[in-house]
Amino acid sequence: MPGAGLEDVVxxxxxxxxxxxxxxxxxxxxxxxxxxxxxxxxEEVVHLLHHLxxxxxxxxxxxxxxxIAERDLNPWVAALMPTFxxxxxPMSMLRTTVSAMSAHDPDGxxxxxxxxxxxxxxxxxxxxxxxxxxxRLRNGLEPLRANPKLSxxxxxxxxxxxxxxxxxxxxxxxxxxxxxxxxxxxxxxFAARVAASTLSDLHSAMTAAIATLKGPLHxxxxxxxxxxxxxxxxxxxxxxxxxxxxxxxxxIMGFGHRVYKTEDPRATHLRGLSKEIGEAFGDTRxxxxxxxxxxxxxxxxxxxxxxxxFAASVYYCLGLPIDLFTPIFxxxxxxxxxxHAREQYADNRLIRPESExxxxxxxxxxxIDQRGEQK
Ligand code: COA
Numbered sequence: 001m002p003g004a005g006l007e008d009v010v011x012x013x014x015x016x017x018x019x020x021x022x023x024x025x026x027x028x029x030x031x032x033x034x035x036x037x038x039x040x041x042x043e044e045v046v047h048l049l050h051h052l053x054x055x056x057x058x059x060x061x062x063x064x065x066x067x068i069a070e071r072d073l074n075p076w077v078a079a080l081m082p083t084f085x086x087x088x089x090p091m092s093m094l095r096t097t098v099s100a101m102s103a104h105d106p107d108g109x110x111x112x113x114x115x116x117x118x119x120x121x122x123x124x125x126x127x128x129x130x131x132x133x134x135x136r137l138r139n140g141l142e143p144l145r146a147n148p149k150l151s152x153x154x155x156x157x158x159x160x161x162x163x164x165x166x167x168x169x170x171x172x173x174x175x176x177x178x179x180x181x182x183x184x185x186x187x188x189x190f191a192a193r194v195a196a197s198t199l200s201d202l203h204s205a206m207t208a209a210i211a212t213l214k215g216p217l218h219x220x221x222x223x224x225x226x227x228x229x230x231x232x233x234x235x236x237x238x239x240x241x242x243x244x245x246x247x248x249x250x251x252i253m254g255f256g257h258r259v260y261k262t263e264d265p266r267a268t269h270l271r272g273l274s275k276e277i278g279e280a281f282g283d284t285r286x287x288x289x290x291x292x293x294x295x296x297x298x299x300x301x302x303x304x305x306x307x308x309x310f311a312a313s314v315y316y317c318l319g320l321p322i323d324l325f326t327p328i329f330x331x332x333x334x335x336x337x338x339x340h341a342r343e344q345y346a347d348n349r350l351i352r353p354e355s356e357x358x359x360x361x362x363x364x365x366x367x368i369d370q371r372g373e374q375k
Pocket of ligand 1: 252307
């Protein structure tokens with residue numbers, strides 16, 4: 001069917017991010033990700049995505065203070081966490097928590113631009129607290145409070161692992177957050193914009209986005225990648241493993257992309273970080289297996305790794321639990337999702353595409369007692 005999966009369809013005009021799929025380039029508000037990743041911080045990128053310019057020093061301080069002040073979960077939401085910790089998967093927890101957060105947001109159902117900016121900062125600030133709280137509780141530990149001395153990235157590590165990260169680990173996490181912060185009209189951002197276009201509230205739009213990111217063809221791929229690397233176990237087994245999976249007509253998670261026809265620029269940075277962190281911990285096994293997988297998939301299918309592939313070994317080496325990889329992706333993408341929803345509200349028209357009807361026509365109603373049973 002032409003346009004299947006909305007391939008090549010332009011669904012919105014945006015000033016937030018841009019991809020050149022042929023050249024493998026990604027830009028946030030015109031800044032190349034290759035410049036932002038090594039030089040910027042997640043907090044700066046949040047400002048960039050929401051204000052469409054990098055912050056001055058005082059603006060950055062203001063935004064950072066705002067995030068620090070907003071990190072604690074509302075007591076009503078915190079009280080839900082013990083139930084989630086025993087009953088819900090991490091992404092279900094995050095989806096439902098973000099939805100629940102709307103009930104006690106200080107801005108209530110105010111959908112004005114100012115209220116939505118404040119809501120966006122709260123959602124960005126609190127996502128790591130929700131993930132950390134859930135993880136601690138499921139391990140029988142008390143949730144930690146965010147540490148105001150740590151960066152947003154440092155807090156992601158602190159709240160989950162309970163260890164204050166050193167500068168290198170916090171910096172690696174920061175780069176990961178920057179790389180995942182936005183990515184044009186990916187499926188979850190589109191979902192957020194569709195919900196926002198009905199003038200539904202920001203929390204609803206974020207709930208739709210998280211629900212959409214959850215699937216293995218989108219954000220869920222990073223967890224599947226790590227499970228595959230663990231399954232492979234050592235570099236010498238990678239090639240045969242991949243060939244078997246491909247012979248079975250299955251997809252290799254972390255490869256391929258709808259837009260990039262060359263290397264995903266985020267994968268370039270994550271490959272480097274995977275090596276760096278492996279060397280720092282004296283165990284480059286996951287990096288080496290990843291390289292073998294990458295080589296085999298390229299030889300066999302001509303496919304490049306996407307953002308999820310090398311992120312898996314980086315997160316694993318940072319001590320993050322595998323089933324939290326996708327929630328952490330969501331926590332960083334909250335920056336982009338909220339920016340896109342606000343952009344949609346600012347110049348809204350209901351998103352309502354057409355479908356091509358392929359079912360039967362000219363049917364006539366038959367009363368139920370004359371229909372007979374299906375064979
Ligand atoms: N492993 C093996 N083959 C793959 C593949 C992968 N990861 N990704 C794509 N292909 C193949 C498909 O089987 C298809 O082959 P065919 O034409 O012989 O049927 C062809 O490449 C096109 O794939 P398709 O799934 O139609 O592309 P898409 O643009 O609809 O999907 C993805 C893009 C990302 C969903 C897809 O590449 C994928 O499923 N990748 C794995 C999941 C993943 O890593 N997701 C994270 C994305 S950031």
